[in-house]
Amino acid sequence: MLKAFSSVGSLGVALIGALLAASASAGPVGVIDEFDDANLTEYTLTKILDQGTTSNIAFSSPSGMLEVASTGADGAEQVLFLRNDGFGLAEGEELRVDIDLTIAGAVNDLGIAVGATPTAGVREDYLFVSMRSATQVNSRGFIGVSEIGQIQNFGVDVEQLFISRPAASTFELGYYAGGARTVMRSEDVGANISIGDNVGFYADLREDGATIAGLDNLRIVVQLPGDVNDDGSIDLIDFGIIRDNLFDEVVGRALGDLTGDGLVDFVDYREWKDNAGELASQVSLFGGSVPEPLSFALAAIAGAAVVGASRRR
Template sequence: MINSALRLIELVRRHGIAVGAAAALAATAPSAHALVTLSADPAVPTGAVVETLNPENFSPASRGIAGTRQLRMTFQNPTEFVVGEIILAVDLNGNDGGMVLDFYEVEDVNASGWAPIGDPLETITLGLDVDLPATTERLSLALTESNLFTLPARNTDAQGYGIEISNLDQATSLGLLRHSNSGADEFIGGTYYDESGGAPASGTRDWGIWLLETNEAPPVPGDTDGDMVVELFDDLDPIRTNYLQPVTFRSEGDLNGDEFVDFADFRQWKDAYLATGATISASDIAFLNVPEPSAVCLLLMGLSAAARRRSRG
C-alpha cells in the first residue's frame, strides 16, 4: 500500500499536482466484479438495429475460439445508436480464458480479406476472472456504464464495421463460433473471416451477431456520479476512495471500465476536468472526503514535510 501511494505521488508530481494533494488519493475499497452481464442462450432478438443472420437456420457449422485465433464478421450500420446489448452466435464450453471483442471500421464489408482501418473503435474485455457461461447457440452481453458506446451510422457504398472475437489468454479453448454453411451467401451485407484473414467458402459463410439499442446515454469522460458534468469533489472522491482497488461500478471511480481504479482513471478525470477551464491545486484536493488519518497518510505527510525541510536547507 505504501509503495502504491508513493508511485501515485510521483505520477501526480509529473502531472502538476502537489505532493500534499496526492496523499488524499490513497485509500481502500471492497472487491467486486464485471460491468457486463452475461446470459446463455437468449432467444433470437427482434428489433436489433444490426442483425446478420441466425446460423441455425442455414446448415450451421463452427470454428473454434482457441489459441491465438481471431475470428471476425463485417456488417453495415444504418443509423447511429448506443449499443446496449451484443448477442453472439457461439457455443461456449464454460472454460474461463477471458474474451475480447474489438470493433473496427472497414472500407468494404465484402472484401476478399480482413482489412480493418486503424485501431479498434471500441474494445470490450472480459477478464480471466469472469465466469463465462456454457452455451449452445448464443451468448448475450448486456452492457452498462463505461461499456456503453455509440456506433455511428456507416453504410455508404460498401463501408461498414467489423467485429473480432478472441480469447484473452490466447491459450484456452472457449468453445465454437457458429456460422452459416449452406453453400449460399445468406447475408450479403457482410462476411465472416477466419484467423487467416481470409473469407472461407468464397465468402458465403456468415457469423450470427445482433446489436441492440439502449436508451441509456454513454457516460461523459471523467464523470463518476452520472450527472453529465465533470466536477472536482463529486467525481474525484470515488477515485481517491477506491484507488488501486477492484470495483464494480463507474460511480466507484472506474472510468475506463477495466474493473480497477488506478492512475488511468485519475488521468481521465483530470484531463476532462481541466478541459472545462478549471484548475487544480493542493488546497482544492485537501477538502476531499478524506477518512481518518492512516499510517499511509501520516507517512506521506511526513515525507512532504521532510522534502520542505531539505529544500530550505
C-alpha cells in the first residue's frame, strides 16, 4: 500500500505509518457466550417484577442463539438474567450482542443489561437496552430505586445492541445499525457504580406463548482511548467530530464527548491527541489542516482502516 504513495516523501511515509499504528483494532476482551450449547447455568434468573400468579418467563438456547418464551402469562413479569461467573463491565469497556430476531406473539422486551446483584421483587440499580419488536429499540432502568424515563427509537434495522462505560459512573446505551453507532441515552449513575458489576439480559413478556429469539455472541469489547466513533481506529474522522462539536453539550462518545461529562472540550481533544501519535501534529482545532499532498493519502488510509475495522466485526 505504501508504494502507491511513494511520491509523498519521507514526512508522508512517517505520517502514514503513524496513522496505521494508531489504527489498532478494538479487540474483544472475550466472547462471553456463543450459545452453541443448551447450557445456561452460568446465568441466574431473578424476577424483579411479578404482577401475576405464575412464573412464566424462561430462557433457552436450543439452536445456537438465545431465546426467551412465556407460558401461562397472566400479568407483567420482568426478569434479569445475569452472569454468575464474575463478568462485569469495567470503565472503557462495551457490552455487545448481535441481533437477528424471530418473534411470535405480543412481546415487550428482550435485550442486554448491566446491574448490581439483583434481589427478587426489587427493581433497583440496573440499565437495559432491548428490542421491543423487530425494528423498535427500547431503553430504561433504575438508578438506585429511581426509575429513569423510557426512550424508544422506531423503524431501525438493528445489527447489535450495546452498553458502554466510558467513565466510572457513566453508562451509554444504544445500538449499531448500518454500521453507525447510535447512543440512545447516557446516564450518570453517581455513587451507584455497582450497576456495572454484572452483565447479561433483561426480558419482559406478558402474553401466553410469546417468544422472541435471535440474540447471539454476547461479548465485551475494549474502547480505544481517543476513538470517538468507536470504529477501532484513532484517525482524522475522530478529530473532525471533536473539532466540529467543540464546546457543545452533547450526549455520547460518538459526538466527541470522550469523558462522558456531557461537554466536548479540550479534555476530550487531549485524549484524542495523546493517542493519535504523529497525526496530531498535522492538524489544529482552530482552522489548521493536513498539508497537501498528504491529505489525500491520509484520507485513503483512514478509509481503509474504517473498512478493515468494520470487516473484523
